Amino acid sequence: MTNSIPEVEDADCIFLIGSNTSEAHPLIAHRIFRAVGKGAKLIVVDPRKIQMTMVADIHVRINYGTDVAFLNAIMHEIIKNNWHNPEFIKERTEGFEALEETVKKYSPEMASSICGVPPDVIHEVARLYATSKTSNIMYTLGITEHSHGVDNVKSLANLAMLTGHIGKPSSGVNPMRGQNNVQGACDMGALPNVYPGYQVVTNEDIRAKFEKAWGVSLSPNIGKMIPDMMDGLIDGTVKGMYIFGENSVETDPNIHHVRHALESAELLVVQDIFLTQTAKFAHVVLPGAAWGEVEGTYSNTERKVQRIRKAVEPPGEAMPNWTILMEIGKRLGVKMHYETAEQVFNEMTSLTPSFAGITYERIDKTDIQWPCPSLDHPGTKYLHQEKFTRGLGLFHAIEYRPSEELPDDEFPVILTTGRRYAHYHSRTMTGRCAALDREFPRPMAQIHFKDAERLGLADGDSMKVTSRRGEVITPVRVGDVVPEGSIFMDFHFEDANPNWLLGTSLDPVSKTPDYKVCAVRIERQED
Amino acid sequence: MDYKFVKTTCPFCGCGCQMLLEVLDGRLIGTLPFKGAQMNQGKLCIKGWNAHGFVQSPDRLTKPLIRKNGKLQEASWEETFDTVASRISDIKTRYGANSMSFLSSARCSNEENYLLQKLCRAGVGTNNVDHCARL
Ligand code: SF4
Numbered sequence: 105m106t107n108s109i110p111e112v113e114d115a116d117c118i119f120l121i122g123s124n125t126s127e128a129h130p131l132i133a134h135r136i137f138r139a140v141g142k143g144a145k146l147i148v149v150d151p152r153k154i155q156m157t158m159v160a161d162i163h164v165r166i167n168y169g170t171d172v173a174f175l176n177a178i179m180h181e182i183i184k185n186n187w188h189n190p191e192f193i194k195e196r197t198e199g200f201e202a203l204e205e206t207v208k209k210y211s212p213e214m215a216s217s218i219c220g221v222p223p224d225v226i227h228e229v230a231r232l233y234a235t236s237k238t239s240n241i242m243y244t245l246g247i248t249e250h251s252h253g254v255d256n257v258k259s260l261a262n263l264a265m266l267t268g269h270i271g272k273p274s275s276g277v278n279p280m281r282g283q284n285n286v287q288g289a290c291d292m293g294a295l296p297n298v299y300p301g302y303q304v305v306t307n308e309d310i311r312a313k314f315e316k317a318w319g320v321s322l323s324p325n326i327g328k329m330i331p332d333m334m335d336g337l338i339d340g341t342v343k344g345m346y347i348f349g350e351n352s353v354e355t356d357p358n359i360h361h362v363r364h365a366l367e368s369a370e371l372l373v374v375q376d377i378f379l380t381q382t383a384k385f386a387h388v389v390l391p392g393a394a395w396g397e398v399e400g401t402y403s404n405t406e407r408k409v410q411r412i413r414k415a416v417e418p419p420g421e422a423m424p425n426w427t428i429l430m431e432i433g434k435r436l437g438v439k440m441h442y443e444t445a446e447q448v449f450n451e452m453t454s455l456t457p458s459f460a461g462i463t464y465e466r467i468d469k470t471d472i473q474w475p476c477p478s479l480d481h482p483g484t485k486y487l488h489q490e491k492f493t494r495g496l497g498l499f500h501a502i503e504y505r506p507s508e509e510l511p512d513d514e515f516p517v518i519l520t521t522g523r524r525y526a527h528y529h530s531r532t533m534t535g536r537c538a539a540l541d542r543e544f545p546r547p548m549a550q551i552h553f554k555d556a557e558r559l560g561l562a563d564g565d566s567m568k569v570t571s572r573r574g575e576v577i578t579p580v581r582v583g584d585v586v587p588e589g590s591i592f593m594d595f596h597f598e599d600a601n602p603n604w605l606l607g608t609s610l611d612p613v614s615k616t617p618d619y620k621v622c623a624v625r626i627e628r629q630e631d
Numbered sequence: 632m633d634y635k636f637v638k639t640t641c642p643f644c645g646c647g648c649q650m651l652l653e654v655l656d657g658r659l660i661g662t663l664p665f666k667g668a669q670m671n672q673g674k675l676c677i678k679g680w681n682a683h684g685f686v687q688s689p690d691r692l693t694k695p696l697i698r699k700n701g702k703l704q705e706a707s708w709e710e711t712f713d714t715v716a717s718r719i720s721d722i723k724t725r726y727g728a729n730s731m732s733f734l735s736s737a738r739c740s741n742e743e744n745y746l747l748q749k750l751c752r753a754g755v756g757t758n759n760v761d762h763c764a765r766l
Contacts, residue, residue, distance in 0.1 A: 109646070109670060110669060110670075128644065129644055129645065129646055130644075130646070130676035130677075130678075131646040131648055131670070131671050131674060131675075131676060132646055134674065280645060281645035282644060282645055283643075283644065283645060283737040283738060283763075284640070284641065284642050284643055284644065284645060284647070284737070284738065285645075285736075285737050285738065285739065285740065285741070285744070286645060286737035286762075286763075287645060288737075288740070288741040288744060289735055289736065289737045289739070289744045289762045290762075291741065292735075292741050292744035292745045292748060293744075293745070293748045293760075294735035294736075294744045294747060294748050294760055294761065294762040295760070295761060295762070296758050296759060296760060296761050297758070299748070299752075300745060300748070305758050314752075318749065318752075318753040319753075320753045320756070321756075322752055322753065322756070323728065323729075323752070323756055323757055323758050325729075325758060326758055327729075327732075327757055327758030327759035327760060327761070328729075328732055328759045328761070329761050330734065330761045330762075330763070333732040333734070333759065333761065336732070341729075341730065342729075342730055342731075342732050342759070343722050343725075343726050343730040343731070344718070344719060344722040344730065344731045344732070345731075345732050345733075345734065346719075346731070346732070346733045346734065346747075346751075347734045348733070348734060348735050348736050348739065348743075348747050349735075349736030349738045349739045349743075350734050350735075350736050350738075350762070350763060352734065355763065370722065371718050371719070371722055373715055373719075376692065377691055377692060378688075378690055378691065378692060379690070379692055379703075383692075384703075386696075386698070386703070387697070387698045387718075388695070388696065388697050388698070388711060388714060388715050388718075389692065389695065389696040389697075389703060390695055390711065390715070391691075391692035391693060391694060391695060391696075392692075394685070394686050394691070395639075395642040395682075395686065396639070396642075396652060396659055396683065396686045397686070398740070400740030400741065400742045400743065401740055401741045401742065402640050402647060402740060402741065403647075403741060404640075404645055404646060404647025404670070405645035405646065405647070406647075408647060408670070409741070410640045410647055410649065411638070411639065411640065412639045412640050412642075412740060413637050413638060413639045413652075414637070415637035415639070415652040415654045415659060416654060416657055416658065416659055416686070416687075417657065419687070419691045419693045420691075420692075420693025420694055421693055421694050421695070421708065422691065422692060422693055423708070425739055425740075425743040425746075426740075426742050426743050426746050428712075429743065429746040429747055429750050430746060431708075431712045432712055432715050432716055432719075432750060432754070433746065433749065433750045433753075433754050435712055435713065435715075435716035435717075436716050436719065436720065436750070436754035436755065437754070438749065438750065438753045438754040439753075440746070440749070440750075445740070445742045448742040448745060448746060449741065449742050449745075451745075452741070452742070452745045471669060532685075533642075533684075533685040534643075534678065534681075534684075534685070536684060536685040536688040536690065537678075537681040537682070537683075537684025537685055538681075538684055539677075539680075539681045539684065540677065540678065540681050540684065543677065
């Protein structure tokens with residue numbers, strides 16, 4: 105996030121897009137409710153009537169996967185009505201002319217025919233967002249998990265730069281990270297192109313610094329992203345895979361494909377706390393200690409580095425993950441000698457300028473958000489205050505591209521997926537928390553009552569969902585949360601997991617799969 | 632009776648709520664919201680209130696396992712560490728460093744993620760490391 109969570113409360117306008125906040129980020133939703141209580145205008149852009157829409161000033165019920173057309177039209181209106189911020193554009197950005205040229209085509213009427221949002225609503229959203237004193241864009245996977253996810257993100261950045269609603273309190277572009285430490289995993293360089301702190305592997309000086317510290321020579325080539333690793337296992341360019349704390353078999357799209365990939369591995373090592381569906385494919389399984397049994401840190405979605413602490417002993421011979429990694433590293437000849445997690449942390453900060461001022465001792469006493477370059481630096485509450493990371497902010501002129509798999513005669517219904525408030529991913533953890541299991545014991549596909557009536561489905565009945573990849577059977581919840589012609593499925597339950605159905609269409613840049621738009625056929629399933 | 636609180640961060644979503652783990656005689660028995668935290672200001676959601684539940688599940692893995700004759704069988708840590716290291720080296724020698732790949736975890740700590748990417752980069756010599764942020 106460019107901003108901090110408490111700042112959400114003080115925004116004049118909140119532009120929430122592709123985020124089911126009250127279920128996925130309950131304590132951020134709480135801040136949004138408070139902001140509304142203080143008079144903020146809330147715009148919720150989502151095809152579904154999620155809970156957030158109940159407190160929204162405007163619910164934009166956009167067609168699935170048409171965000172770029174909608175956002176371009178908003179920018180069209182902003183420029184037409186002179187609501188943009190020429191001063192900010194001149195001083196802080198470049199590439200405005202190309203953007204202006206592109207969005208010219210996207211009149212509200214033209215965009216409306218794609219995204220299904222009435223022109224007067226587009227106009228009103230543009231006015232509210234642009235003319236409010238502070239406007240905060242907040243989004244999650246409803247924006248990124250598309251075959252054009254990067255286009256969506258860039259369009260939101262365009263919108264913020266066009267109006268200058270970035271680089272100040274309560275104004276920015278804020279992706280909320282779904283997992284406890286997605287932010288941290290990125291920050292720590294668990295990515296094929298960067299070392300910790302986003303230091304690129306292709307930069308010679310940076311590489312030399314890490315080579316010196318680690319005492320080895322390092323690869324100058326960018327590595328493979330997950331989808332390429334999986335494909336590599338199948339085509340034989342990848343032979344071995346080490347999976348750490350990840351249940352790929354249940355959480356990646358197109359389960360048949362993932363299973364085939366893991367079966368093809370010559371060596372599969374899985375390090376986890378349970379014998380997950382993924383671990384069952386492994387040649388070696390390493391039992392790690394869990395949260396509550398180890399010391400360490402997580403970075404939350406606002407870049408705040410916070411401690412986790414050991415409260416109890418791990419069961420049996422389970423061992424802290426950092427010890428396991430160290431023991432294997434040592435045997436592979438790497439310099440790794442640590443007695444505590446803190447020593448690992450300190451080695452990391454010594455190599456990572458944006459973390460250089462963070463210590464266990466400091467975060468014990470006070471909240472610190474990176475970048476924090478020195479011990480006397482207080483940390484950074486919001487980013488891009490004076491300038492953007494690359495200097496000038498770059499506008500990207502982006503054309504709307506339809507989602508890759510749209511409904512047709514054979515598969516006429518749109519399937520979209522997401523999470524539910526009581527669960528987490530494949531439920532390996534939340535399914536084992538008694539109260540959470542009671543709260544939400546079964547999968548439930550949301551279906552519009554008219555579609556349900558057509559198929560003769562009552563609430564709780566079973567429905568068969570078929571795509572080009574496979575089929576699953578799931579109980580239904582009838583209502584009007586989803587628009588007609590679409591269904592929503594959560595991905596928490598093994599049997600009714602929509603990942604059996606999803607394809608492998610990817611964003612061409614980020615290689616993020618499309619979890620949000622998939623064509624399916626639905627029918628009643630007799631018990 | 633030994634009853635204590637241990638301050639920690641919720642293991643579920645990216646909000647990063649602060650909580651106290653309730654520990655009785657070496658067992659986790661509950662969670663409480665940490666009142667002094669600016670993030671959650673004394674609140675937790677339903678997941679946070681129940682976060683301790685999975686840790687002591689009887690299904691936890693308690694011993695390393697190595698596949699022998701097609702079946703996963705219990706092994707000692709020594710044997711397991713040696714097996715993993717020698718099989719990774721073997722793949723590296725036969726097919727090159729880029730034929731190994733590593734999947735890290737958005738569930739695990741900064742320290743663990745740092746070490747995994749170090750293991751991959753310094754121990755094997757490839758940048759084939761990624762995690763599920765893009766999924
Ligand atoms: S308590 Fe709920 S909102 Fe807070 S971090 Fe945990 S899962 Fe997220």
